[in-house]
Amino acid sequence: MGRLPTAPKSGDESKELRKGAWTPEEDQQLIHYIQNHGHGSWRALPKHAGLNRCGKSCRLRWTNYLRPDIKxxxxxxxxxxxxxxxxxxxGNKWSTIAANLPGRTxxxxxxxxxxHMKKKLLHMGIDPVTHQPRTNLYNCLPQLLALANIKELLDHNQLAQNLQCINLMLQTNTGLSSLLDRTNALPQLQEQSLNFVNDFPLQLCQENKEMEQQFLMGNSSITQPLHEVSIINILQANNEDDHHEEVGHGNGQSRFTNVNSSSSTTSSSITWNTPIPQLIDTTTITTTNNxxxxxNGSTISSGGDGGISSYNWPEFLFEDSFLDQNL
DNA sequence: AAAGGCGGCAACCGCATCACG
DNA sequence: CCGTGATGCGGTTGCCGCCTT
Incomplete structure (x- = not known):
């Protein structure tokens, strides 16, 4: 196994340090020297031991192979x-892990x-990086896009105001369907969503101040301000039936729409065609997943008809770098 | 039987961190 | 505090041997 000894270049053995696999003779020289003198300075060792190797190579050979206590x-x-x-x-802190396994490097x-182990975990459906059930990122793409939107909403701390505006729009059919239809263009979704979050609702708020006023005064037909409907309630509307399933079994559809968007009715019913990322019910996980x-998960708790549950998405799903790479 | 592909592992490389003057 | 050399660490490379076709 391993590499064959590499021949010194251009025949100048006195200058070129050997690379590649160690010969039994070299091993013996190194063992003999260290047993008698200790390794001392690794840089100086090869010269003293008569080895045509760099100190680093000697150190690696000793610590990874020749050390007597290696199992x-x-x-x-x-x-x-x-x-x-x-x-x-x-994580990949191999030296720290090795410190806990005597005789292993x-x-x-x-x-x-x-x-070995990475493959084993993958076969078990466990992500070897996170040690959590694997997520099929491709299938979850629409959900991740939705998450990005939610994150932006929360980051800008305008959630209630924006949702209220959306609600007004829904009630008055002020073009929400076209707004939502724009989200069909996935490649442009993030940018448009950001614009939507930052600008559009506020502009509409100004344009619809009168309607807003009516709403605030209780003259509107609106029965429930949208800001009272938590995002997670919307999300879980799709997860009620199957939220105990494994993460990442999206159906591949990729948009949310106003169910009546093609009509001229004034419905305020929003339906997500695609299930939101399957949340992991930690109460289930703790008993079924060992x-x-x-x-490290991001927990969302929600009280509801079914009682209080706790769900997790992996924290990395919310990180900008992840979103940048996958959007 | 021969050839190509693939898995396993020793060794290398480059960057990070530490130690010291 | 800074510069420099030594050492440590994690990722990658490259070769051997086994397996498959």
Whole structure:
């Protein structure tokens, strides 16, 4: 296994340091020297030991292969469990993980993780990075777009005002259907959504001040201000039937619409054609998923007819870098 | 039986961090 | 505090051997 010894370039062995696989002779030289003198300065070691290698190469060879306390051979189930557990906490901190497995090196654990354990977790439907049930990002794209919108709404702290304006628009059929139809153009969705969040409702608010006034005075036919309908209530309308399913089983449809958008009626009913990201019910997870914790998740709690539940989306879904990459 | 593909793993590379003058 | 060299760390590379066709 591994590399063949690399021949020195251009025949100048005195200058070129050897690279590639170590020969048994080199191993013996290194072992002999360290046993007698200790490694001391790794940079100076090859010269003293008569090795035509760089100090770094000597150090790696010693720490990863020649050290007498190294445990060779297959990883036990206990070791595997420990690696899995530590990786769920520490991530790719191989040296820290190795410190908890006597006789194993960080390099060995890293290789074992990448070649065995990662695949095993993937087969189990667990994301080897997050240690949570895998999410099919492609299927969840529309949901992620929706999340981006929600995040922007929350970030700008104009949620109540904007929703109220939407509500007014719905009641008066002031073009919400065309507004919502614009969201069909997925590539432009984010930018348009941002514009929508930042500008459009406020402009409309001004244009519809009269209607707003009526609403505030109770003269409107509006029965429930939209800002009293929490976003999560809208989201969960689609999840009521199946929110215990695994994350990421979207149906591929990708827009939300006003169900009556094609008509001239004044319905205020908004329906999401696509299920929102399947939230993970932590109360279910804790009993059915033994793959890891959800401590990094983003929790949304909601009281409702079915009682109080707690749901999680992975925190990374809300990060700008993730959204930038996937939108 | 031969060839190509793929998995496994030792070793390398480059960046980060530490230690010291 | 800064510069420099040593060491540590994580990601990547490249070769061998096994497996599949």
């Amino acid at each position: 060779r051979g297959k990883f036990s189930q206990q070791e595997e469990d420990l690696i899995n557990h530590l990786h769920s906490i520490l 960080d390099n060995e654990i890293k290789n074992y993780w990448n070649t 793959s890891g914790s959800l401590e």
